[in-house]
Amino acid sequence: MEAIQTTSTADDDEQTTFEPRIVAFLCNWCSYAGADLAGTSRLGYPPNIRIVKLPCTGRVDPLFILKAFERGADMVLVSGCHPGDCHYTSGNYHARRKLPTFRSLLEFMGIDPRRFQMSWVSAAQGGKWSQVVADITALATELGPFEYFERIRDNRN
Amino acid sequence: MQDLTQLLRETAEDLLKRKAVGVVIGYGHTGSRGDMTAVFARTPQQVSQLALDGECYRNLAVYLNKPEVRKLGRCAIVVKGCDRRAINVLIRENQIAREDLHIIGITCEGVGDPKMQKCRFCTVHNPPDCDTVLGDPVDIEPEEGEFAAVEAFETKDIDARWNFWKEKLKDCIRCYACRQVCPLCYCKQCVVEKNIPQWVETSSHLRGNVMWNVMRAFHLTGRCIGCGECERVCPVGIPLGLLNQKLIQQVKDKFEFTSGMSADEKGPFSTFDLGLDTDDGIL
Amino acid sequence: MTDPREKLVVGAGWQEKLVDALHGDNVRVLAPVLTEGTAEFREISAAAEMATEWINTRTPVKAVLFPRTEALVEFERRPGEDVQFTAADNEAVPTVVLGARPCDLNALDVLDTVFNWDYRDKLYAERRAATTFVGVACTRSDEACFCTGMGGRADDNEGSDLFVRPMPDGGAVLEVMNERGAALAKRLDGAAPAVGTEELVPPAQVGAGPFDTEKVKEWLDTHFDDDFWTDMSLKCLGCGACSYLCPTCHCFDIVDESDWRKGQRRRNWDCCSFAQFTKHASGHNPRPEQHSRCRNRIMHKFKYFIDRFGRKACVGCGRCIRVCGAGQDLVDILAEITTAAS
Numbered sequence: 164m165e166a167i168q169t170t171s172t173a174d175d176d177e178q179t180t181f182e183p184r185i186v187a188f189l190c191n192w193c194s195y196a197g198a199d200l201a202g203t204s205r206l207g208y209p210p211n212i213r214i215v216k217l218p219c220t221g222r223v224d225p226l227f228i229l230k231a232f233e234r235g236a237d238m239v240l241v242s243g244c245h246p247g248d249c250h251y252t253s254g255n256y257h258a259r260r261k262l263p264t265f266r267s268l269l270e271f272m273g274i275d276p277r278r279f280q281m282s283w284v285s286a287a288q289g290g291k292w293s294q295v296v297a298d299i300t301a302l303a304t305e306l307g308p309f310e311y312f313e314r315i316r317d318n319r320n
Numbered sequence: 321m322q323d324l325t326q327l328l329r330e331t332a333e334d335l336l337k338r339k340a341v342g343v344v345i346g347y348g349h350t351g352s353r354g355d356m357t358a359v360f361a362r363t364p365q366q367v368s369q370l371a372l373d374g375e376c377y378r379n380l381a382v383y384l385n386k387p388e389v390r391k392l393g394r395c396a397i398v399v400k401g402c403d404r405r406a407i408n409v410l411i412r413e414n415q416i417a418r419e420d421l422h423i424i425g426i427t428c429e430g431v432g433d434p435k436m437q438k439c440r441f442c443t444v445h446n447p448p449d450c451d452t453v454l455g456d457p458v459d460i461e462p463e464e465g466e467f468a469a470v471e472a473f474e475t476k477d478i479d480a481r482w483n484f485w486k487e488k489l490k491d492c493i494r495c496y497a498c499r500q501v502c503p504l505c506y507c508k509q510c511v512v513e514k515n516i517p518q519w520v521e522t523s524s525h526l527r528g529n530v531m532w533n534v535m536r537a538f539h540l541t542g543r544c545i546g547c548g549e550c551e552r553v554c555p556v557g558i559p560l561g562l563l564n565q566k567l568i569q570q571v572k573d574k575f576e577f578t579s580g581m582s583a584d585e586k587g588p589f590s591t592f593d594l595g596l597d598t599d600d601g602i603l
Numbered sequence: 604m605t606d607p608r609e610k611l612v613v614g615a616g617w618q619e620k621l622v623d624a625l626h627g628d629n630v631r632v633l634a635p636v637l638t639e640g641t642a643e644f645r646e647i648s649a650a651a652e653m654a655t656e657w658i659n660t661r662t663p664v665k666a667v668l669f670p671r672t673e674a675l676v677e678f679e680r681r682p683g684e685d686v687q688f689t690a691a692d693n694e695a696v697p698t699v700v701l702g703a704r705p706c707d708l709n710a711l712d713v714l715d716t717v718f719n720w721d722y723r724d725k726l727y728a729e730r731r732a733a734t735t736f737v738g739v740a741c742t743r744s745d746e747a748c749f750c751t752g753m754g755g756r757a758d759d760n761e762g763s764d765l766f767v768r769p770m771p772d773g774g775a776v777l778e779v780m781n782e783r784g785a786a787l788a789k790r791l792d793g794a795a796p797a798v799g800t801e802e803l804v805p806p807a808q809v810g811a812g813p814f815d816t817e818k819v820k821e822w823l824d825t826h827f828d829d830d831f832w833t834d835m836s837l838k839c840l841g842c843g844a845c846s847y848l849c850p851t852c853h854c855f856d857i858v859d860e861s862d863w864r865k866g867q868r869r870r871n872w873d874c875c876s877f878a879q880f881t882k883h884a885s886g887h888n889p890r891p892e893q894h895s896r897c898r899n900r901i902m903h904k905f906k907y908f909i910d911r912f913g914r915k916a917c918v919g920c921g922r923c924i925r926v927c928g929a930g931q932d933l934v935d936i937l938a939e940i941t942t943a944a945s
Contacts, residue, residue: 225538226511226519229531234862246599256592261541263601264570268538271474271566272530273482282603295603311482312527350930352813352938353746357930360837378930388837388893493662493671493872497842501928513879521860523672523869553928555844556661557639 183237183303185212185296188227190219190243192250193285197242200289208296211303212240219243221254225265228279233312238278238303242295245283255283277302278309324372324426327454328398331424332367335396341422342393345380346370358383362392372398372454377431379547381406381503384416396422396451400431401444405545405580406503412583413543415506418449425450427458437561438548441466449583467569469562485530491556492529494522498536498550498560504543511535537563542571542588545580604759607766607778611788614796615773618650618701624790625699633667634701635660644700653702658745659920663850664707665714667700668730671847672871675726675857679865691867693726695733699787706750706920708738708762710850716912717853726870735783738763744807747921749934752812755918769804776801809919814937815944816905816915822944823906827898831943835936836897838929843874845923845931846900851916854880875899901936 189195195216201208217223220243228239241262249255262281270276280299284292332344348359348369356375360383361367381403383389399407404425410416425447430439445458476484496512499505512520512532520535521528537560544564551561571577575588575596625632626648634653635642642657644667674691681687715731718724740758741748750756760766765784768776779785846852856873860866873880876896882888890896908916917933924932 226535229534230519233527233531246594253592256594256597257589259597259599259602260575260592261589264541264567264574265538266601267570268534268541268563268567270478271470271481271563272485272534273478273480275478280603281601283599298603312530351932351935353924353932353935355930355932358838382840383837386837386840386893388833493843493847495843495847495874496877497840497844497926497928500840500842518858518860522856522858523860523871525672528672549928553842553844553926555848555926557641 181304181308183211183300183306183308184235185238185240185299185303186231186236187212187214187240187242187296188217188220188223189214190250190255191216192219193244193248194242194282194292196286197284197288197292200286201292202289204289206289206293208293209300211300212296219249219251219254220258220262221249221251221256223258223262225262228262228265232274232278232309235312237306237309238280238299240280240282240295240299242282242284242292245285248285274311275306277306324454325370328370328372328424328426329367331452331454332361332370332396333364335422336361336364336367340394341396343389344370344396344398344424345383345389346398346424347372347376347378347380360389360392370398372426374431374433376400376426376428377436377552379403379406379501379503379549381410382501382549384410384421385503385506394420394422396424398424398426399447399450400426400428401442401447402438402545402547403503404447404450405444406547408580408583408585409504409543409545410506412585412587413504418583422452423447423450425453427453427455429458429460436548437469438546444581467565470565470569473562486526488558489529489533490526492524492533492558493556494524494529494532495555497553497555498558501549501553502540503547503549504540504545505536511539533558533560533563536560537567540564541567542575542577543579544568604756605761605780607760607780609779609785609788611777611779611791612796612801613775613777613791617775617777617791618653620793621787621791622647622650622701628790629697631696631698632701633698647701656743658741658743658748659704659707659922661922662848663710663920663922664700664703664736665710665850665853667698667734668711668727669714669718669853669855672869673726674867674869676868677865678861678868681864695726695729698730698734699737700734701737702739702767703736703763704741704920705738705757705759705761705763706748706753706755706918707850708736709750709753709755709759709918710920711736711762712914713851713908713912713916713918714853716914720912735764735787736762737765737767737787739767740769740804741807741809742769742804744809745921745925747924748807748809748919749812749921750919751809752814752934752937753816753915753917753919756806757809758806770802771804776803812919812934812937814934814941816937818944819905819937819940820909822940823902826943827902831939832894832898835939836892836894838931839876839893839897840929841876841878841893841896842928843872843876844926844928846874846876847872848922848926850918850920850922851904875903901940905937 223241231239243255266276266279282295335341344361346359347356348371350357359369427446440463443462520531548561571588577588633644634647635657636645637654642654642660677689677691679687718727760778765787766778779788854873855870859868881890904916
């Protein structure tokens with residue numbers, strides 16, 4: 164796994180009270196089970212994550228991602244089975260094409276692409292799940308509140 | 321081009337006379353202003369309305385989705401190379417069967433005066449797989465720099481990009497002209513019309529407009545053939561073509577795919593390639 | 604044309620004086636501003652921002668009184684409490700619209716009629732009362748303009764509170780049409796007097812179009828079912844550009860937008876060209892095909908509105924012709940109906 168670059172230090176963290184909201188779309192078979200394993204293994208991870216369980220990452224419509232941002236998410240994570248492990252054979256292969264392309268569209272629109280993360284976490288990787296959540300929470304904290312939709316929430320013309 | 325117009329009229333007349341088709345969808349200088357718009361010739365007498373010239377910039381393939389047009393019977397349709405690509409996508413997505421169409425292809429050196437942007441990078445001056453082809457073969461190499469506008473835009477930093485789109489999208493009035501004119505937006509019920517739940521807000525505030533325009537563009541990923549009709553009809557001048565071009569560039573770079581080159585192709589999101597696809601950017 | 608109550612001749616610089624005076628009164632001033640070749644009504648802080656050469660704004664003046672989206676009411680549910688409702692913050696702002704075109708101002712009559720008919724629309728009425736319209740005679744037109752065919756004129760002062768007839772040197776003859784116009788004219792006391800003669804820039808010559816609205820009405824009265832509708836609508840793609848930018852179209856939809864906790868009830872423009880416009884909850888759609896929707900648009904403007912309110916719901920601004928992506932042309936449709944009626 165690639166390490167996420169963050170520049171925040173312990174000192175910075177003390178000064179901020181911002182708690183990012185991260186919406187995570189997890190596949191039922193791998194990542195959700197991986198998160199479950201992290202729990203039963205008593206591996207801690209930040210409570211900033213809100214999990215939505217789906218059958219497969221192939222089910223994730225980019226609409227879900229944008230809707231999560233619209234409703235106040237600071238970061239969105241899509242996590243599923245490693246390539247080759249999909250319960251439905253190829254759902255994650257499709258997600259691997261579709262979602263990064265959507266990320267490039269977000270970037271083109273001027274939305275920081277780091278706010279949309281993807282990961283492969285298997286049912287056996289409770290430790291990886293815990294690490295992914297810790298890393299992206301640190302990144303989301305560093306990026307600060309996602310205010311694009313907040314700022315355009317004022318609905319008057 | 322006058323003789324081509326004559327040839328087209330003869331072809332259309334023949335098709336209608338022997339009832340091979342119920343309608344010929346083509347171009348014509350209709351109305352008092354003489355704009356080149358769609359003409360629906362249903363009787364041999366009406367073929368005199370048909371014409372061809374450098375103003376045939378519309379993409380008539382959109383009319384193949386209209387139930388009112390399909391009711392007229394088997395369609396003959398006049399297409400340029402770019403329009404032909406749109407029909408390929410409609411066939412590959414099972415919206416229309418090839419045998420239900422009589423395709424009248426016109427070779428094309430580019431349309432509009434000055435030439436439309438898309439024509440400079442065109443690779444289909446000679447529309448493939450047509451039932452009738454009118455015009456001499458055209459041999460023009462596409463120019464370099466198809467994605468120059470995208471690349472130029474990407475020199476802006478992330479905040480400047482957002483400010484640009486925010487300014488453009490706040491003007492969107494949600495008339496859906498972009499959707500209606502698109503030959504590939506054929507859903508009987510658009511996602512914006514689904515209200516349980518209301519995925520895309522219909523109000524034309526910036527929040528709803530961002531949602532609508534991002535989703536419209538993304539639904540066309542790997543499908544858009546770059547005809548530019550959405551941008552042309554936008555009454556408030558949103559550069560929709562730039563979004564489409566970005567996605568065309570993405571599927572070309574990442575998946576080596578160009579939409580509409582054949583009716584047998586598979587869209588980039590309905591397939592995958594283990595040799596090509598990577599885990600770049602995935603944790 | 605109506606005889607003005609009073610005429611005022613002012614020299615160049617009168618707009619600066621007016622805009623400055625209005626800002627002193629904390630009045631919002633909207634005027635056509637050129638952006639990327641198109642004029643749009645925008646709030647201006649100085650008269651210099653105002654376009655000098657424009658035919659008409661992209662969006663009609665109706666949007667000032669009837670915005671394309673507005674909140675009506677806000678609601679919120681806090682834990683353990685009932686739902687709380689509060690009126691949306693859409694108080695009418697005192698506004699002067701500087702530089703509206705005669706066609707757009709003629710159209711206000713249609714909107715006034717509809718929004719005060721069996722129900723007085725509070726939001727519309729409050730904005731109407733808070734807004735003063737300064738009309739400007741058109742000195743240029745384009746090939747889409749056909750106001751004269753609808754009984755208007757390039758220099759029609761109908762609908763204006765204060766009407767401006769420009770002079771070549773930047774001065775103008777101002778016609779005070781009513782009380783509101785008089786109040787505005789007062790703010791021009793001491794403006795530089797005009798120099799030389801009161802020669803006006805000649806008003807634009809607008810063609811009336813090859814149609815006769817009386818005959819159109821007669822034909823519409825008896826041709827609800829006719830193949831003409833199928834023919835004329837084949838080209839139509841069913842978008843809402845023509846209606847949304849029409850100065851008289853006034854249909855709206857009411858939607859609720861909320862998350863699980865709070866939200867708004869909003870009013871948005873709607874359009875009879877959309878396939879879903881008349882769709883019932885049952886799934887039945889009384890206007891199932893495009894020809895029935897196109898017919899409604901023509902019938903509403905040139906028959907139903909006349910039957911009900913005694914005037915046409917079209918002012919000939921030509922926007923529907925300019926924006927139509929399919930090349931649909933209202934003048935040609937009216938001409939064809941006129942021919943069919945003759």
